[in-house]
Amino acid sequence: IAGITQAPTSQILAAGRRMTLRCTQDMRHNAMYWYRQDLGLGLRLIHYSNTAGTTGKGEVPDGYSVSRANTDDFPLTLASAVPSQTSVYFCASSPASSPYNEQFFGPGTRLTVL
Amino acid sequence: AQKITQTQPGMFVQEKEAVTLDCTYDTSDQSYGLFWYKQPSSGEMIFLIYQGSYDEQNATEGRYSLNFQKARKSANLVISASQLGDSAMYFCAMRAWGGSQGNLIFGKGTKLSVKP
Numbered sequence: 042i043a044g045i046t047q048a049p050t051s052q053i054l055a056a057g058r059r060m061t062l063r064c065t066q067d068m069r070h071n072a073m074y075w076y077r078q079d080l081g082l083g084l085r086l087i088h089y090s091n092t093a094g095t096t097g098k099g100e101v102p103d104g105y106s107v108s109r110a111n112t113d114d115f116p117l118t119l120a121s122a123v124p125s126q127t128s129v130y131f132c133a134s135s136p137a138s139s140p141y142n143e144q145f146f147g148p149g150t151r152l153t154v155l
Numbered sequence: 156a157q158k159i160t161q162t163q164p165g166m167f168v169q170e171k172e173a174v175t176l177d178c179t180y181d182t183s184d185q186s187y188g189l190f191w192y193k194q195p196s197s198g199e200m201i202f203l204i205y206q207g208s209y210d211e212q213n214a215t216e217g218r219y220s221l222n223f224q225k226a227r228k229s230a231n232l233v234i235s236a237s238q239l240g241d242s243a244m245y246f247c248a249m250r251a252w253g254g255s256q257g258n259l260i261f262g263k264g265t266k267l268s269v270k271p
Contacts, residue, residue, distance in 0.1 A: 081263065083246065083261045083263040131200060140208075140252060144190075145202065146192075149200075
């Protein structure tokens with residue numbers, strides 16, 4: 042069982058370039074999430090999707106967009122990358138958006154914007 | 156506003172001893188879940204333990220237990236018989252229906268170092 046896969050594992054990107062981080066889960070979870078992790082700030086929610094076809098903004102959505110065309114995939118796009126988007130990005134999923142369900146995390150993508 | 160506070164940026168514990176990692180939370184919701192995650196140096200986020208707001212008994216998972224004190228709004232993680240492999244960052248997190256719409260809110264973490 043793969044769980045959640047993320048691609049790429051790491052990436053160095055020039056400022057101004059467009060980049061899509063991929064996330065796929067095979068657990069048929071309804072809810073999916075994107076977080077960024079920065080030193081000293083912990084994990085912060087970028088966007089979420091409670092079910093296929095719907096998305097919502099988290100705490101730090103500016104500069105990012107998402108789509109949820111099906112249950113399994115939840116790509117995160119940086120339209121025009123800036124150095125402040127240098128971070129580790131985690132995708133997560135949960136059976137539902139209920140407070141009683143844990144979230145399972147992918148291995149993360151380390152992104153550096155120069 | 157919903158918030159998780161972890162007041163210990165770093166802690167040391169001797170191998171085989173028990174350690175308590177502190178976590179306090181703030182929410183006006185009656186229904187919420189509290190979670191602990193471990194992040195070793197390899198970077199992955201590993202789910203450890205969960206406590207629901209209506210659970211009357213403290214959650215336990217192997218060497219992990221959650222000391223839930225609802226009136227004090229605290230959800231401390233207790234690790235018994237520490238092992239070298241327990242050295243990692245530990246994050247407390249909460250999900251509630253309120254403003255966060257069921258999304259996880261994380262504390263800033265505690266770095267635990269286990270000494271041999």
